[in-house]
Amino acid sequence: MxxxxxxxxxxxxxxxxxxxxxxxxxxxxxxxLSLIGPNGAGKTTILQALSYLMKPSAGKILxxxxxxxxxxxxxxxxxxxxxxxxxxxxxxxxxxxxxVSGLKIRGTGGQEARRIVEAQLEHFGIAHLSxxxxxxxxxxxxxxxSLARAFAISPEILFLDEPFAALDPPTREAIVTDLEKVxxxxxxxxxxxxxxxxxxxxxxxxxxxMEGGRIAQIDRPAVVMNRPVDEFVASFVGTETILEGEVxxxxxxxxxxxxxxxxxxxxxxxxxxxxxxxxxRPENVTLSIPxxxxxxxxxxxxxxxxxxxxPLGLFHRVEISCGFPLVAYVTTHALExxxxxxxxxxxxxxxxxxxxxxxxxIP
Amino acid sequence: xxxxxxxxRQAFILLVTFDPEVLGITWFSLKVSGTATFISLFIGMxxxxxxxxxxxxxxNFVVSLINTGMAxxxxxxxxxxxxxxxxxxxxxFLEILYTxxxxxxxxxxxxxxxxxxxxxxxxQQLPKKLRxxxxxxxxxxxxxxxxxxxxxxxxxxxxxxxxxxxxxxxVGASIMxxxxxxxxxxxxxxxxxxxxxxxxxDIAIALSIILLLFAYLINLVLTxxxxxxxxx
Numbered sequence: 086m087x088x089x090x091x092x093x094x095x096x097x098x099x100x101x102x103x104x105x106x107x108x109x110x111x112x113x114x115x116x117x118l119s120l121i122g123p124n125g126a127g128k129t130t131i132l133q134a135l136s137y138l139m140k141p142s143a144g145k146i147l148x149x150x151x152x153x154x155x156x157x158x159x160x161x162x163x164x165x166x167x168x169x170x171x172x173x174x175x176x177x178x179x180x181x182x183x184x185v186s187g188l189k190i191r192g193t194g195g196q197e198a199r200r201i202v203e204a205q206l207e208h209f210g211i212a213h214l215s216x217x218x219x220x221x222x223x224x225x226x227x228x229x230x231s232l233a234r235a236f237a238i239s240p241e242i243l244f245l246d247e248p249f250a251a252l253d254p255p256t257r258e259a260i261v262t263d264l265e266k267v268x269x270x271x272x273x274x275x276x277x278x279x280x281x282x283x284x285x286x287x288x289x290x291x292x293x294x295m296e297g298g299r300i301a302q303i304d305r306p307a308v309v310m311n312r313p314v315d316e317f318v319a320s321f322v323g324t325e326t327i328l329e330g331e332v333x334x335x336x337x338x339x340x341x342x343x344x345x346x347x348x349x350x351x352x353x354x355x356x357x358x359x360x361x362x363x364x365x366r367p368e369n370v371t372l373s374i375p376x377x378x379x380x381x382x383x384x385x386x387x388x389x390x391x392x393x394x395x396p397l398g399l400f401h402r403v404e405i406s407c408g409f410p411l412v413a414y415v416t417t418h419a420l421e422x423x424x425x426x427x428x429x430x431x432x433x434x435x436x437x438x439x440x441x442x443x444x445x446x447i448p
Numbered sequence: 449x450x451x452x453x454x455x456x457r458q459a460f461i462l463l464v465t466f467d468p469e470v471l472g473i474t475w476f477s478l479k480v481s482g483t484a485t486f487i488s489l490f491i492g493m494x495x496x497x498x499x500x501x502x503x504x505x506x507x508n509f510v511v512s513l514i515n516t517g518m519a520x521x522x523x524x525x526x527x528x529x530x531x532x533x534x535x536x537x538x539x540x541f542l543e544i545l546y547t548x549x550x551x552x553x554x555x556x557x558x559x560x561x562x563x564x565x566x567x568x569x570x571x572q573q574l575p576k577k578l579r580x581x582x583x584x585x586x587x588x589x590x591x592x593x594x595x596x597x598x599x600x601x602x603x604x605x606x607x608x609x610x611x612x613x614x615x616x617x618x619v620g621a622s623i624m625x626x627x628x629x630x631x632x633x634x635x636x637x638x639x640x641x642x643x644x645x646x647x648x649x650d651i652a653i654a655l656s657i658i659l660l661l662f663a664y665l666i667n668l669v670l671t672x673x674x675x676x677x678x679x680x
Contacts, residue, residue: 175679186595
C-alpha cells in the first residue's frame with residue numbers, strides 16, 4: 086500500500102500548549118481512517134493541520150511524497166481535498182449553488198459543472214431540493230448538501246470533522262448508509278474525526294485513538310477494540326472491566342493472574358511477578374444462576390452478587406461484585422429469562438481467550 | 449390646528465403637481481447624499497472588512513474608534529470641514545467651501561464610520577468556521593473575501609442604507625459648509641430649516657414628507673434584513 090498522505094514530527098502549539106504531537110502518521114490511498122477520542126484530544130486540530138487549514142508549528146506533511154508548503158503549493162494541495170464539518174456551513178444560496186461552489190472556485194462551470202452537481206445531488210438523495218434555498222433545509226438535508234459539495238470536486242482526500250454529531254439517530258443512520266455507499270464506489274481516501282466509536286467501527290479500515298494530542302493506538306478496528314494498548318484506549322473503546330493484577334504463574338498457553346483475592350486465567354504473555362492490566366469487554370461475560378453444576382467451557386467462573394442493573398435500550402448493564410468489579414451486558418430477554426435482580430447471587434464466566442492482557446512496562 | 453391642516457393641504461398640492469423647486473431640491477439632495485454614501489461605501493466597507501477579518505495589536509482600540517465615529521455629531525464635522533476649507537485653512541486652496549463638493553466631503557466623513565462600523569459587525573457575524581470551509585473548498589484569499597462579502601450582502605446593504613439615512617437627514621454640516629444657496633447648495637434639510645424660520649410651513653411640510661418617505665424606505669430595507677436568517 087502506498088501512503089497518499091504522511092505526517093512527520095507534526096506538532097501544533099497554540100497559546101503555549103501542545104495540541105498535537107504526532108511523530109509519524111501514514112494514510113494509505115483509498116482507506117478510511119477514523120480518529121476517535123474524547124473532546125480536546127486533538128482530533129479537529131490534527132485534521133486542520135493535515136489539511137493545512139492551520140499551519141503546523143513543526144514537522145512536515147507529505148502529499149504523494151511531496152512536502153506541502155515546499156514542493157507542493159498550499160493552495161494546490163487544498164484544491165485536491167475536501168472537508169466537511171459538524172455544521173453544514175452552507176452558503177446563502179440554493180442547494181445547487183452550494184454544491185457547485187467548489188467547482189466555481191476552480192473555474193469549472195457550464196454544462197460540465199451542472200452534470201457533476203446533478204450526479205452528486207442524486208448520490209446523496211437531494212436532487213429534488215436542487216432549487217431550494219439552503220436556509221429552508223432540515224439538519225439532515227443540509228448535511229447531505231454539504232457532503233455533496235465536498236464530493237463534487239472529486240477530492241483525493243476527504244476530511245470529515247464529526248460530520249454526523251449534530252444529527253438525530255435515524256437521520257444519522259440514513260446519511261451514514263449513503264456515505265458508506267459513496268465511499269465504497271469512489272474509494273475516496275477519508276480521514277474522519279468522531280467521538281462515536283460505533284460510527285468509526287462501521288466506516289473505518291483503521292482507527293486511531295487519540296489522547297492529549299497524541300495517537301495512543303492506530304490499527305484495524307478489531308485490534309483496537311479487542312487488544313487495546315493501554316487502559317485509556319481500553320476504556321475509550323468500551324471495555325468496561327479493567328483490572329490490575331500480578332502474574333502468579335505461567336504455563337505454555339496461559340497466565341494465572343491474581344486480582345485482589347481471585348485468580349483469573351488468561352491467554353497472553355507475561356512473566357511471574359509482572360504487573361498487568363486485564364481488559365474484559367462486557368459482551369464477553371456470561372451470567373447464569375448458580376445451581377451447583379456449572380456447565381461451561383469457560384475457564385474463569387466467578388461467584389458474585391449483582392450490585393446494579395442499568396437498562397441500555399436493547400441491553401442491560403449488570404454490575405457484579407465477585408472479589409473485583411465486573412460488568413456484563415445482558416440482553417433484555419436473557420435478563421427476564423434468568424430473573425436477574427439487584428442483590429441476587431450469580432455466576433459469571435469469561436473465556437480465557439476473551440481477556441486482553443496489557444503488560445505494564447512502568448510499574 | 450388650521451395651520452397644520454392648511455400646511456398639509458398645500459404640501460400635498462406641491463407634491464402632486466411636481467413643484468419644480470421641491471423637485472429640484474429633492475433631486476439635488478439625492479445627488480449629494482448618494483455621492484457621499486458611494487464614497488463612504490468604498491472606504492467604509494473595505495476598512496470594515498479588513499478589521500473584521502484580521503487580528504492585530506490594538507484592534508479593540510480601532511473598533512472602539514470606529515464605533516465612536518458612528519455617533520460623530522454632524523455639526524462637529526461641519527466645523528472642522530469649514531476650518532480646513534476656509535480661505536487661509538490647510539485646504540483653502542481648493543476653493544470649494546460653499547459648493548456641493550464641500551457638502552459631499554462633509555457627508556462622506558459622516559457616513560464613512562457608519563458604513564464601516566456596520567460592515568465590521570456584518571462580517572464578524574458570519575460563523576468563524578465559514579472561513580475555514582471556504583478555504584477548504586480551495587479558495588484563494590481574494591475569492592474567500594468575495595464569498596464572505598456575498599454571504600454578508602444583506603447586512604452590508606443595511607450598512608449602506610444606514611449611511612445614506614444618516615447623511616440625507618443631517619442638517620448641521622450641510623448648512624455650515626454648503627451655505628444653503630438657492631439652486632446651488634440647498635438640500636431638503638437646509639431648505640426645511642429656512643422655510644420654517646420664514647413661516648412657509650407648506651413647503652417645509654412638503655419637504656418633510658419627502659424626508660419621512662426616505663426614512664421609511666430605508667427602514668423597510670433594514671427591517672427586512674434584520675428578519676432574515678442565515679442557513680445553518
